[in-house]
Amino acid sequence: MDKSQYRDVYVFVEQRGGRMQSVSLELLGKAAELARALGERVCAMLLGDVVEHLAAECVAYGADVVFVADAPQLRDYMTEPYTQVVCQIAREHKPGIMLIGATTIGRDLGPRVSARLATGLTADCTALDIAEGDDGTLLMTRPAFGGNLMATITCRDHRPQMSTVRPGVMRAAERDDSRKGEIVRVTPLFDESKFRVRLLETVSEERETVDITQAGVLVSGGRGVGTSGGFEKLRELAKVLGGEISSSRAMVDAGVMSHDRQVGQTGKTVRPDVYFALGISGAIQHLAGMEESDFIVAVNKDKFAPIFQVADVGIVGDVNKIVPLLVERLKK
Amino acid sequence: MDFSLTREQELFLQMIREFTEKEVKPIAAEIDEQERFPSETVRKMGPLGIMGIPFPAEYGGAGSDNVLYSMCVEELSRACATTGVAVSAHTSLCAAPIWEHGTEEQKRKYLPRLVSGEWLGAFALTEPNAGTDAAGQQTTAVDMGDHWLLNGTKIFITNAGAAELFIIIAMTDKSQGMRGISAFIVERGYEGFEVGKEERKLGIRGSSTCELIITDCRVPKENLIGKVGKGFGIAMKTLDGGRIGIAAQALGIAQGAMDETVRYVKERKQFGRPIAAFQNTQFQLADLQTRIAAARLMVRSAAWKKDRGLPYSVDAAMCKLFASELAMEMTVNAVQFHGGYGYSREYPIERMMRDAKITEIYEGTSEVQRMVVAAELLK
Amino acid sequence: MKIVVCIKQVPDTTEIRLDPATGTMIRDGVPSIMNPDDKGGLEMALRLKDEHGAEVTVVTMGPMQADAVLREALAMGADRAVLLTDRKFAGADTLATSNTLAGALRLLGYDLIITGRQAIDGDTAQVGPQVAEHLDLPQVTYVEQARLSDDNTLTVRASTEEGYRMLEVGLPCVLTVLVTAGKARYMSVRGIVEAFRREVEIWDSARIGAEESKLGLGGSPTRVAKSFTRGAKAAGQLYEVEPTEAVEIIVAKLREKFII
Numbered sequence: 001m002d003k004s005q006y007r008d009v010y011v012f013v014e015q016r017g018g019r020m021q022s023v024s025l026e027l028l029g030k031a032a033e034l035a036r037a038l039g040e041r042v043c044a045m046l047l048g049d050v051v052e053h054l055a056a057e058c059v060a061y062g063a064d065v066v067f068v069a070d071a072p073q074l075r076d077y078m079t080e081p082y083t084q085v086v087c088q089i090a091r092e093h094k095p096g097i098m099l100i101g102a103t104t105i106g107r108d109l110g111p112r113v114s115a116r117l118a119t120g121l122t123a124d125c126t127a128l129d130i131a132e133g134d135d136g137t138l139l140m141t142r143p144a145f146g147g148n149l150m151a152t153i154t155c156r157d158h159r160p161q162m163s164t165v166r167p168g169v170m171r172a173a174e175r176d177d178s179r180k181g182e183i184v185r186v187t188p189l190f191d192e193s194k195f196r197v198r199l200l201e202t203v204s205e206e207r208e209t210v211d212i213t214q215a216g217v218l219v220s221g222g223r224g225v226g227t228s229g230g231f232e233k234l235r236e237l238a239k240v241l242g243g244e245i246s247s248s249r250a251m252v253d254a255g256v257m258s259h260d261r262q263v264g265q266t267g268k269t270v271r272p273d274v275y276f277a278l279g280i281s282g283a284i285q286h287l288a289g290m291e292e293s294d295f296i297v298a299v300n301k302d303k304f305a306p307i308f309q310v311a312d313v314g315i316v317g318d319v320n321k322i323v324p325l326l327v328e329r330l331k332k
Numbered sequence: 333m334d335f336s337l338t339r340e341q342e343l344f345l346q347m348i349r350e351f352t353e354k355e356v357k358p359i360a361a362e363i364d365e366q367e368r369f370p371s372e373t374v375r376k377m378g379p380l381g382i383m384g385i386p387f388p389a390e391y392g393g394a395g396s397d398n399v400l401y402s403m404c405v406e407e408l409s410r411a412c413a414t415t416g417v418a419v420s421a422h423t424s425l426c427a428a429p430i431w432e433h434g435t436e437e438q439k440r441k442y443l444p445r446l447v448s449g450e451w452l453g454a455f456a457l458t459e460p461n462a463g464t465d466a467a468g469q470q471t472t473a474v475d476m477g478d479h480w481l482l483n484g485t486k487i488f489i490t491n492a493g494a495a496e497l498f499i500i501i502a503m504t505d506k507s508q509g510m511r512g513i514s515a516f517i518v519e520r521g522y523e524g525f526e527v528g529k530e531e532r533k534l535g536i537r538g539s540s541t542c543e544l545i546i547t548d549c550r551v552p553k554e555n556l557i558g559k560v561g562k563g564f565g566i567a568m569k570t571l572d573g574g575r576i577g578i579a580a581q582a583l584g585i586a587q588g589a590m591d592e593t594v595r596y597v598k599e600r601k602q603f604g605r606p607i608a609a610f611q612n613t614q615f616q617l618a619d620l621q622t623r624i625a626a627a628r629l630m631v632r633s634a635a636w637k638k639d640r641g642l643p644y645s646v647d648a649a650m651c652k653l654f655a656s657e658l659a660m661e662m663t664v665n666a667v668q669f670h671g672g673y674g675y676s677r678e679y680p681i682e683r684m685m686r687d688a689k690i691t692e693i694y695e696g697t698s699e700v701q702r703m704v705v706a707a708e709l710l711k
Numbered sequence: 712m713k714i715v716v717c718i719k720q721v722p723d724t725t726e727i728r729l730d731p732a733t734g735t736m737i738r739d740g741v742p743s744i745m746n747p748d749d750k751g752g753l754e755m756a757l758r759l760k761d762e763h764g765a766e767v768t769v770v771t772m773g774p775m776q777a778d779a780v781l782r783e784a785l786a787m788g789a790d791r792a793v794l795l796t797d798r799k800f801a802g803a804d805t806l807a808t809s810n811t812l813a814g815a816l817r818l819l820g821y822d823l824i825i826t827g828r829q830a831i832d833g834d835t836a837q838v839g840p841q842v843a844e845h846l847d848l849p850q851v852t853y854v855e856q857a858r859l860s861d862d863n864t865l866t867v868r869a870s871t872e873e874g875y876r877m878l879e880v881g882l883p884c885v886l887t888v889l890v891t892a893g894k895a896r897y898m899s900v901r902g903i904v905e906a907f908r909r910e911v912e913i914w915d916s917a918r919i920g921a922e923e924s925k926l927g928l929g930g931s932p933t934r935v936a937k938s939f940t941r942g943a944k945a946a947g948q949l950y951e952v953e954p955t956e957a958v959e960i961i962v963a964k965l966r967e968k969f970i971i
Binding site for chain 3: 016079080103104105107108110111112114115116118119120121122123124126139143144145149150151152153154155156157158166168169194196197198199200201202203204205216217241273274294295296297299303308309310311312313314315316317318321322325326329330
């Protein structure tokens with residue numbers, strides 16, 4: 001393979017129902033950084049049905065070129081039509097790098113495209129850099145072994161170098177409507193004989209069932225939160241962070257929280273990425289249920305509270321003052 | 333000699349531990365508190381083959397052996413002694429005598445229903461005036477030509493409230509003493525057979541323990557197990573097997589209490605360090621752990637002998653004696669290690685202590701086990 | 712119906728600890744388990760078998776020890792087990808792994824191929840779709856439910872960030888399944904006993920007949936350039952500060968942890 005023929009940083013722009021997904025903005029921001037380092041361009045691949053109006057947005061967020069494929073077959077994301085178009089663009093224009101958001105769509109599309117192009121793909125990356133003094137090798141860093149290990153992966157001899165990128169990690173560039181970019185219309189050459197999946201229905205639903213052991217972020221409250229309105233703020237905090245609320249036994253006994261949200265020896269054992277222990281003193285029965293959490297933030301008035309012995313970050317203070325401020329800060 | 337687990341046993345332990353963790357442990361406190369028999373657990377265990385581990389596949393059993401069965405009772409009891417004894421009484425005291433002493437017809441008729449868990453089984457020997465001293469039986473069975481007529485009262489019958497099938501030990505000829513005792517298979521639905529009130533107990537409170545009131549109960553001729561007058565031998569052999577189950581139950585209780593204690597002493601801090609750091613803690617736990625390991629070897633060796641058709645009644649008596657007294661001591665100490673928490677019903681330790689006591693009593697008290705061991709030793 | 716379920720033996724990552732002194736992973740004593748999503752997939756296959764009748768084959772690529780997860784699958788109710796093991800398979804990334812599996816699948820034959828969505832050691836979610844591509848089969852990923860709507864069609868519910876999609880897919884196809892697809896059944900005691908009386912077929916690269924250049928390390932476009940742990944967990948810090956400052960400290964830490 002003559003790698004020199006492959007250049008530019010391509011981004012698969014994910015839209016759902018004509019709305020650009022935030023991960024795509026993040027990818028454009030990152031792609032711009034990588035392209036600068038390489039002295040190459042950022043190329044967006046925008047697929048959908050009547051989505052050309054989004055092309056300008058891609059430019060404003062960092063794209064130098066936008067390939068737009070507009071077709072009724074691309075209205076909803078479906079593996080095969082999307083794979084065909086992305087591969088069509090890749091074969092014609094030979095990208096050096098291709099970035100895709102690690103969403104349910106991106107993780108369906110990415111491996112399919114990589115196998116068709118017979119190149120490597122690195123999943124769910126949290127950091128991307130260009131190797132120094134090299135021929136534009138992309139360093140793709142990602143967690144493995146349940147987050148216990150970080151690995152930096154390269155794809156030296158195959159192009160494009162493909163990566164799916166975890167949403168929420170990269171920073172979107174500032175929108176700049178004065179930026180200029182080129183818009184290239186792509187006419188898809190579909191092989192419809194391969195379209196063997198049919199979409200019957202798309203359903204949006206509020207997920208109501210809770211299993212606190214599966215939550216990545218747990219906001220847990222105890223006696224210090226009180227039985228009046230305090231828990232509402234905790235709920236808001238959980239919502240902002242995409243987590244769930246839980247509590248110590250005291251709050252279950254007080255009737256503030258249902259038993260299925262109790263953490264501790266007689267409740268559930270949890271191991272979220274982040275555990276907020278708010279107004280929880282840290283009785284041994286509670287610690288037994290949460291001390292394996294990856295990261296523990298504790299807020300308590302009593303600086304000698306045992307919860308601070310297991311906390312990574314301990315704040316001596318009043319939860320009912322700190323949590324509302326935190327919610328406000330995170331909403332910004 | 334090989335003390336390592338087979339791959340089959342390892343895989344079984346993986347399965348039964350997962351089952352116990354997900355299905356048994358979560359309701360252990362609740363069934364104790366409510367004194368409720370865990371029928372839902374039995375319904376789940378049946379299809380998995382847990383209610384018929386040592387019986388051959390041709391009768392619907394799992395086709396495994398008594399070593400695996402002992403591991404099963406141990407693991408269940410580690411979380412819930414009530415569930416452990418339900419399996420033990422059913423397997424050792426009801427299904428086993430039919431399998432070991434029953435006719436082909438009896439096996440074909442009853443074993444599939446028992447080992448699938450469709451029917452729970454029980455065994456009735458104890459009476460108000462006769463316990464391990466079986467010769468004092470006052471329940472009678474009279475040969476009426478085309479059927480047997482049973483009359484009498486049994487007490488403290490494990491599983492009775494939920495059981496569909498009972499092994500009833502009854503006197504067929506009082507003049508013959510122990511040689512006048514016979515064993516019968518009695519279905520719950522037989523007329524004149526009634527399950528009486530639930531006993532209210534110190535421990536294993538989810539286990540159903542009832543009296544049986546048998547009044548002019550007609551039992552088909554073909555439901556006699558073995559020959560007339562062989563009931564005492566059948567009952568004693570059945571209890572030998574049952575003792576392996578109870579020893580496994582006691583071992584499980586001890587291990588469960590040890591698990592809780594180890595976790596607690598590492599977490600609980602006093603005077604600035606975890607109580608696991610105190611030598612008193614370390615030495616006491618080391619002694620108890622040593623005895624747990626010994627008990628496990630004894631239980632498995634007794635089960636292993638039974639599987640090979642070797643004499644095992646003394647082994648069964650010794651392992652039951654040793655494991656049940658260990659369970660009591662381990663749980664009493666575990667409560668002490670837990671301090672106030674140990675006495676609180678918020679923690680499982682006090683339940684384990686209450687549950688442990690029965691293992692020194694049923695299927696032959698510790699004193700009876702000592703009699704068995706001494707009789708063999710000094711013969 | 713012939714269903715083939717691809718499963719993987721993985722270290723139970725919830726049991727992995729970091730050495731507090733060196734920050735390195737402690738892998739000793741970490742149990743090996745059947746990958747949870749794969750177990751969800753196997754359960755789905757067994758339910759289809761219960762309902763419609765099917766031959767369920769499980770296949771795994773790995774070292775000889777991976778035999779353990781195949782026995783587990785047999786004990787749960789699978790009919791046939793194949794272990795793909797060869798030094799030439801070692802060092803494979805997802806593309807090489809999918810080539811190996813696809814080779815085996817061609818020999819096995821299939822109406823339906825099920826894989827777990829992703830493995831908990833790698834978390835890539837790539838092998839299933841790549842297998843589908845090599846075999847030129849349609850795929851549905853993130854599957855929570857599947858039922859046979861007629862002899863040749865599955866109606867499938869696939870999870871999305873917002874909810875789910877209902878899709879119809881013709882057989883043969885590849886589904887990648889979530890652990891939440893259904894509570895996996897327990898092994899039965901009889902199943903366990905019989906699992907060790909049956910044969911696990913051992914297939915090597917020659918048996919699969921795959922091009923060697925597509926297997927193992929040599930067939931892998933990607934390489935691990937380096938790996939590292941995030942370092943030893945620093946001793947927790949206690950702050951006695953004003954609420955506004957406390958908020959900034961928390962926000963900074965959440966950034967570090969990629970939570971925001």
